[in-house]
Amino acid sequence: MDETTVADGLGMIQDGFTGQRMLAVPRAAVAKALRHPVTAKLTVTDAGYFPHAVRHGRERPRGAREHLLLVCTDGVGWCRTGDARFTVSRGGAMVLPADRPHAYGASENAPWTLWWFHFTGADAADLVRAAHAATGGPVTHLRDPAPVASLVSQAIDALDSGLTTSSLVTAAGAAWHALAQVIATGRRAPGAGMSPLERAAEHLRATSPHRTSVAALASMVGLSPSQLNAIFRERLGVTPLQFQVELRMKRARELLDGTDLAVAAVARETGYGDPMYFSRQFARIHGMAPSAYRIRSSGAQA
Template sequence: MVAVDPGAIPEGFAGQRMLVVPRLAVERALRHPVTGKLLVTDAGCFPHAARHGRSRPRGAPEHVFLVCTDGAGWCRIDGVHTAVARGGAVMIPAGRAHAYGASDADPWTLWWFHFTGADAADLVGAANAAASGHVTHLRDPAPVASLISQVIDALDSGPTVAGFTRATGAAWHALAHVIATGRRNPGTSLSPLERAVEHLRATSPQRTTVPALASMVGLSASQISALFREHLGVSPLQFQVQLRMSRARELLDGTELPIAAVARETGYGDPMYFSRQFTRIHDMTPTAYRSRPPGA
């Protein structure tokens, strides 16, 4: 579901994701004891967002959180103009006049969400106090982009208590990361491949598409695929299968979960498909793997 802000430059960026929670569902979620403390109302990712911009002279009804993972842009809050480079994180309090936009020469890739709730203002205040302003710098923005991706996935599951709760958890983690690690000055960062691998490990067994993974680390899909093949010998999707199978082996060795439950825990909704994949990779079925002699 896409909502268009009255002050927006129309967008339609290749690979973009954008979710807006119906406002009736927001009202219900704010009455819940968990999501009432922190609730994401809108979230998205705009890759290489040429001509993207927003202007809200009266501010937004929710707090706004932006993270630039590639390219550059700018923001203006209460009349103060600040450049935003890769790693820049912007925290805009609700009701505060602001505008922001992508650089003409090097448009940013922007991950973002709007949030509200009983504890939201305290989190915004803590983040801005830690950064001594509305804009901070993350040495590595990929973990926060990964968490925002989890927010989007949770909201995409539908306006349910479970989906809202997952989104709240990921959003809280993202904001806490900014409060704890944000700095006023840029520093060294991990390589794009390291950031991509970190995201996949953090979100396994959930599947991340190659374009989404590339946008998190500021590369094209072909570039990130080439890096995986050059340094790891597999594609990003094959690497994700390896992570899933590693988790499956852990569960088969260390638990008595039924095979169907192991399949679900490793991201496979179809136990038969999971068994075929496991057998193809390990030359034995999950049941045979579990029954093998100790030390085999």
């Protein structure tokens, strides 16, 4: 490995943060993706989410093999590139080019929460240069980091679904969109935008049926899990997890009404690996099994 774990003068520690997600694409799969006409332009090679990353950091004297995008949604950290050292807090985004020395790490007193991915491909260096030109350098500030964090989450979800061509293309699309967001919104002055509730709900709609933990969702929009639960209950009358179930069930009803998919296939399409559990959940909410719902729905349309 070409990197060491650092903590800006603190002792070494292995990665491992409660609630973290981290995925690495095998090098053989990366090489294959770089021969595909779409992912040849941009391929995500690694991606992750590190919440409250105590004593986390990296020092790469020769740089990384791929380019990096890292977005801080909570806490504080630092980044060093060349002779410059930057403080990074909520909204901080780092776009670090491949093969350039750099180091970064979490604050000791208020460790950051990071959403990140490594990327390569024929267009990757151009995207990095465009980001630096738009934002004034490798480190910038986003008025609202939640949309970019949401896109990183979507890239993680895509890779987590399996190393198929479709999943790698989906991850590449999310990564491209995330970098475009940084290019378009970096260094903007604070101003009005969506509320934390609106940003959280938008992420859940965009990523359904994938499940996002309350902790990850809260960090994305700059709230604590208890605060996020409270505003969901107050404004929508449900918890974030219940909101996700409602989105899944809405999709299930659409599939039962509009397709001939078997119930097991509907379960898979709505994020349930166990068809029996899906049927129990559906019956609990709708008062009838999915098959009975389909029969009644078909009869009502006749």
